[in-house]
Amino acid sequence: MTNAVQSDHDFEVQDIMINMGPQHPATHGVFRMVLAVDGEIVRDVIPHIGYMHRGGEKLSETMDFRQGIGFMDRTEYLAQFNAELSYVMAVEALMDIQVPERAQWIRMILCELNRLSSHFMFTGAFGTDSGVFGTAFTYAFRWREEIMDLFEEITGDRLMYAYFRPGGLAWEVTDNFAQRVKYVLDQCRQGIKDVDNLITNNEVFKARTQNVGIISAEDAIDWGTTGPVLRGSGVPFDVRRDEPYLFYDQVDFDVPVGQVGDVYDRWCVRIEEMRQSVRIVEQCMAKLQPGPIMPERMPRMLRTPPGEVYIRTEAPRGEYGIYMVSKGGNRPHRLKIRSACFTNLQALKDMSVGNYVADAVLILGSLDIVLGETDR
């Protein structure tokens, strides 16, 4: 598709089509967008997704509820605990299982730490998009590594945790959990400070990101964007606050909201969310009591009664929803993963058109897409 540009010349002027991706350093995986550019100005964006489509929803219909957990990790591979949480909460809601308190607190701690690690990943990737040669990336990975070490000690795996179970947790956390979390939080505070000092106030970064890729609150809602993209536009919608799950109604935290809705606001919202996550984990640690991590009476074979449920949790990228339809039996009849990046990507065109090519990269980066989640 080429758009003829209005011109005074007697020859025809065409936009050049630039194909970005699926192999391009700025597309965060296998995302592809075709840009129609007039000089340096983007006139049209055609996003293409699906390169990582693995038929996850179809596969989940063939897996029983225990087997499905492992697959959820692989859809959202930067916020695995959140993905698992949605899945197991859907099963629990259908089966009407009461989860013990301790298990819920631990789930909360792990999910918030996961949010930290995911946002660290964002700062790194976005820093690289904006051109900080590797420094932001290595900073981010250096601090994310501490969180991943903790997760590995608890769950045994660095990425694909498969730790939550319908009803609770797979096994108890390590004995030195409290010290380790405290240490990791200290490290994270230092990390947030470093990343913040490196990038947030840098004039070059501000010049690049402020007033770029603006999406208004109405448009953001209309496109169905979620998470920091929506909050960056000034809509204080956070599932943790508005529809509390786990024990989010018992901890105190603030929801950061941007004022302009540009790339810079999305960055600041995420940085602030990291601080809030540290706060939440601290409160959770104070309330964590010894106790069981699984209900006393759990059926050996997980079978749900017929029914349907739409579970939503606030993953780092926004609302991660699981729509599970059961017709009885030990596997879902239909499992729909409502992915945050999928909806956020829809708004990409609205944000990018009229900006520079270099800005299109930044805008895509500010959406913080995970292709595993987008394509499922």
Add this chain to the structure above:
Amino acid sequence: MTNEDSAPARSLDGTIWPQVDRALSGITASAERAVLDVIVSIPRDEVVRGLKALKADEALAFDYLRCLTCVDNEEEGIDVVYHLYSTKHHHNLTVKAHLAPDDLFVDTATTVWRGANWYEREAAEMFGVRFRGHPDPRTLLMPEDMTDTFPLRKDHPLAEIEVLQGEGIAWGVEE
């Protein structure tokens, strides 16, 4: 709260159903209560009108489309499921439109929320549901030429598993 009791005999008391019923005056709608949300079933021909009414209603203001998907009920046809949310009043609603198996089309919801665009493209290629009036009816996740098979339908088979192990042990595929 997700983990609250959800008794099997769920009544519609205390839900937003009365308001929804009022907003949907003139549209045939029936309601049931699922584990978390109220499910409103609207006939196929009226569903977009109903969705518009739900969005426009002051007391409901369903301005946010959470999710749009289909459920294949095999011989009973396909349900199109809309999950709505109101960022103003913070309440949820599930809307269902039933499609007969030989008559798979429904009006597009992109006229109500632009965000329905990709969801409908995905549902169209995965279930073969045609969304009438969709602005961009290309495939989304599937290859451009894959328009005759619908992977998420129940009759679509899984791929064979390549077996690398065993000394000539035959290994079937379960599904």
Add this chain to the structure above:
Amino acid sequence: MKGILRSLATTFSTFTRKPVTRQYPETHRELPERDRAFPVLLWDQEAHEPFCTGCHACERACPVECMTVLMKDNPAHKSVGGESSRRKIIDKFWIDYGRCMRCNICVEVCNFGAISMNNTWSGHEKSAYDRAELVQDLPMLLSVSRGGELKPWVNE
């Protein structure tokens, strides 16, 4: 300008810190005992045979169908003059590590405590040139446990 100077100060402060990366193949990080690499079979050091009786529980529970199990009558069982108390024992066992997704389900469903996740570095360094080389047979699966390399971790 202030922000620019602050950026420079931050990078300089990390310039003076110690590098945190490791020389990977030479220096290995210590793995926690819960580390999950790939499933291996456990060796009964007292009876000198595998714990596994070939009951197919793990094979059935595996979400990715990466296991193949064949059982046989135990030639060392008491009834045939041996010393073992296991009537049936594993005959052949294959796990396709290229397919395994390390979900730990096989460990959880095993009634005999016969399978465990490898928590040594040998479980991670499995690169091969051909997918077929990733298919492990019974002696390979038992070798780690037989050598006593596994760190003990009792799954509660």
Add this chain to the structure above:
Amino acid sequence: MMTETLFGLPTGVDAAIRLLIVVGVMTVVVMALIYLERKVLARFQQRLGPTRTGPMGLLQSVADALKLISKEDIRPKNADPWVFELAPFLVFVPTFLGFVAVPFTIAWQVRELELGLLYVLAVSSVNILGWVMAGWGSDNRYAILGALRAVAQSISYELPLVLAMISVAMVANSLNLVEIVRQQATVPNIVWQPLPALLFFICLLAEMNRPPFDAPVGESEVVGGPYVEYSGIRWSMFFLGEYAAMFIMSLLGAAVFLGGGAWPLGEELGVGWQLALTVVKAGAIIFLMFWTRASFPRLRIDQMMSFSWKILLPASIAQILVTGGILVYNLPSGLEHTLLAVTSAIGVLFVYTAINRSVATPRPRPVVLVRRSEAAR
């Protein structure tokens, strides 16, 4: 001006020998620079950097060079063969021409040119031709986008660079680099002319396409820009040219602003000391370039242009006017130099505030925190 030849050889032979020495040394220096950049950047990022090849990875550049030489030289099917293949030379050769005039010590360089400063600046900007050829010849949209950016950037930053240098030349009353170095035996020019020094460093970054001015080659946007289709030895020639230019310009900066081999030890000390001083000063400039690379995001092309035309160019012109205005009155030396330093420092402050003001609207609080109690329900 002709210095005496080596061993009394004929002039041509002498020049050839000197050039060969310089080119040989340069190749080694470039390799060392690549290694150093990787090591230093790694330290900025709390990594170890190259460690495999040789002790502490010292042979990394050699290994890279061997790898690049042995790689297949790929030319895209649709590329313009002549333009594509000649482009690396046009980047590489002009850069090395700059070495003819750069003083390594006070008494030793290839040739002492009366217009040395002008010559180095002129020659170093020729390589933009090679960039355009590379961008055009590759028949790649990223490459042409990058090349066009490079041209725009090079033209915009050449002006403040040259104008800043003119101001220094006015103070030194010479364009001869050796003469300029000699004059700084007591106090280096950076003290009298801080604004030109700042402008020189900024333009240097832009000319070298270093962050934050690396839009022409930015990996996350145009994936290397004009380099994108090059591989093997041709790509390494771009690389060689880039790092050689970096060293030349740093030597130039050391000579013009930091007193080259003269300050602070004076001309009496041996050639070895002078050489070491020059290299250390150039090294400091190079370290500063590494440092900015590790800390800075990338500017967009339009911001880059407006930064040059709206801030740097006015600043440099004002500096020339002020310098000329002070010099024309033939004041006593001490007063004259003090005035120069003060006015130039004011110019630095002007640039500082201009950068502050040029950033988009300040936001007192970037994020608003919505308290839990403000929840709607």
